[in-house]
Amino acid sequence: MTNSMISVVLLLCGYVRTEPARFDNHKVLQITPHSSEELEQVLAIHDLYDLDMWRHPRMGNHSLDVYVEPEKLKSVLTALKNLGSHVKIWIDDLQKLIDQEKSSMKRSIRFPYTSQGRSQGFNHFTYHRYSTINQYLRDIETATASMPSVNASVFTMGYTYEGREVNVLKVTRGDGESRPSIFIDGGIHAREWIAPATVLYFINQMVYWDDYAPQLLNKFDWYFAPLLNPDGYEYSHTTYRLWRKNRADHSRNCYGTDLNRNFGFRWNPSVGGSTNECSDVYSGSQAFSEKESQSLRTFILSNKQNMIAYLTYHSYGQMWLYPWGYTSAFPQDWRELEAAAKAGTSALAQLYGSNYIVGSSTNVLYSAAGGSDDWAKGSAGVKYSYTIELRDTGKHGFVLPVDEIEPNCRESWRGLAEFALSLNTNMRRKKIGDRYKSRL
Numbered sequence: 403m404t405n406s407m408i409s410v411v412l413l414l415c416g417y418v419r420t421e422p423a424r425f426d427n428h429k430v431l432q433i434t435p436h437s438s439e440e441l442e443q444v445l446a447i448h449d450l451y452d453l454d455m456w457r458h459p460r461m462g463n464h465s466l467d468v469y470v471e472p473e474k475l476k477s478v479l480t481a482l483k484n485l486g487s488h489v490k491i492w493i494d495d496l497q498k499l500i501d502q503e504k505s506s507m508k509r510s511i512r513f514p515y516t517s518q519g520r521s522q523g524f525n526h527f528t529y530h531r532y533s534t535i536n537q538y539l540r541d542i543e544t545a546t547a548s549m550p551s552v553n554a555s556v557f558t559m560g561y562t563y564e565g566r567e568v569n570v571l572k573v574t575r576g577d578g579e580s581r582p583s584i585f586i587d588g589g590i591h592a593r594e595w596i597a598p599a600t601v602l603y604f605i606n607q608m609v610y611w612d613d614y615a616p617q618l619l620n621k622f623d624w625y626f627a628p629l630l631n632p633d634g635y636e637y638s639h640t641t642y643r644l645w646r647k648n649r650a651d652h653s654r655n656c657y658g659t660d661l662n663r664n665f666g667f668r669w670n671p672s673v674g675g676s677t678n679e680c681s682d683v684y685s686g687s688q689a690f691s692e693k694e695s696q697s698l699r700t701f702i703l704s705n706k707q708n709m710i711a712y713l714t715y716h717s718y719g720q721m722w723l724y725p726w727g728y729t730s731a732f733p734q735d736w737r738e739l740e741a742a743a744k745a746g747t748s749a750l751a752q753l754y755g756s757n758y759i760v761g762s763s764t765n766v767l768y769s770a771a772g773g774s775d776d777w778a779k780g781s782a783g784v785k786y787s788y789t790i791e792l793r794d795t796g797k798h799g800f801v802l803p804v805d806e807i808e809p810n811c812r813e814s815w816r817g818l819a820e821f822a823l824s825l826n827t828n829m830r831r832k833k834i835g836d837r838y839k840s841r842l
């Protein structure tokens with residue numbers, strides 16, 4: 403190929419790059435059925451029109467948020483009207499929210515990010531891209547090398563379908579002592595941008611020794627994996643804001659597996675998942691069919707010995723949920739899990755009054771098998787395992803405005819800290835010198 407041919411090809415590629423999908427007049431409806439029978443019928447309409455349920459009904463409050471494309475709107479509204487359900491147009495024009503998000507992200511680059519190890523100049527109150535997040539983790543690692551009280555190291559747990567790194571940052575006191583550990587992740591679901599932002603903020607608070615940090619680092623070793631599904635996350639930034647799954651190509655014009663249906667404890671697509679590759683909750687061809695869930699499995703299994711808690715951050719709905727998700731039965735130690743969660747949510751509420759619901763996944767929400775929290779407890783034996791649904795309660799849903807990142811992060815940090823400090827760590831303590839054996 404000649405040089406000029408190459409430049410023509412490059413030019414074409416540039417033009418072929420697709421514009422992000424638009425959501426003009428796409429709506430989110432808040433539906434409030436009057437009874438559980440009526441709820442069943444609403445769910446049947448949801449299935450019939452293949453709608454995307456943004457917020458699921460709970461026990462004791464049957465209201466739900468459902469996203470509807472303009473082509474389906476008229477028939478869906480008619481069906482709901484015939485049923486007599488109470489329907490509110492909750493989000494009238496999704497594109498408007500997305501546009502606002504975009505312009506406020508541009509504005510919030512007030513503190514430009516530099517890679518000169520100036521991690522303190524990192525702006526935590528905007529949504530960052532994959533490469534910036536990874537650079538941040540590496541910068542933190544570098545910065546802590548000269549800190550006397552904290553040690554942070556990046557480990558690559560594995561690689562995604564499209565070849566991106568799935569990274570975790572281990573943060574410790576760096577005094578050679580091994581403590582019980584807490585594993586925290588975010589971003590299993592691509593569109594829930596507030597989750598990675600929250601985990602990054604936790605890292606900052608911990609490393610820069612903010613308020614609770616000394617206590618937390620004296621009591622625990624910490625793992626932070628801010629972005630478990632970077633392929634989906636990048637796709638939600640570049641192409642389709644509402645993408646949920648990873649980006650595995652199922653080669654029938656359908657992409658993506660719902661990673662939070664793919665974990666191998668009581669994996670079962672017929673419980674809250676799907677065997678349809680095109681579905682938003684496709685469970686995968688089998689448990690752990692996906693590279694991203696495999697990465698997490700391998701890492702946790704190699705480090706589970708002293709692991710006391712696993713927290714996976716999602717949005718939205720403001721809930722602190724413990725297993726099980728696959729069944730309505732409770733784990734035998736549920737009272738301890740509930741008490742620890744409540745220590746978190748009541749501390750969290752003190753800051754801005756945000757109300758979080760605590761309970762088991764199935765009993766608060768709906769049953770869904772294959773979640774990472776069920777697996778962490780059921781298979782890896784991590785006692786305190788939770789799914790945390792961050793802000794908000796539906797006003798903006800997944801498109802949480804940039805100016806809510808800061809209060810969300812502050813209250814979540816307080817919740818995490820009080821949760822962790824409430825835990826009883828009478829586990830067998832490991833001796834100095836028992837450190838990482840393998841870099842994965």
Ligand SMILES: *[C@@H]1O[C@H](CO)[C@@H](O)[C@H](O)[C@H]1NC(C)=O
Nearest residue numbers: 432462463464465466795796
């Ligand atoms: C049910 O939940 C919705 C959404 O969170 C809320 O707006 C509504 O007030 C709740 N209704 C009751 C009766 O609690």
Ligand SMILES: *[C@@H]1O[C@H](CO)[C@@H](O)[C@H](O)[C@H]1NC(C)=O
Nearest residue numbers: 553554555572576577578838
């Ligand atoms: C920091 O942590 C890494 C990984 O756990 C370890 O290899 C290294 O020795 C630690 N450094 C210090 C100074 O403790």
Ligand SMILES: [Zn+2]
Nearest residue numbers: 591594716717
């Ligand atoms: Zn989620």
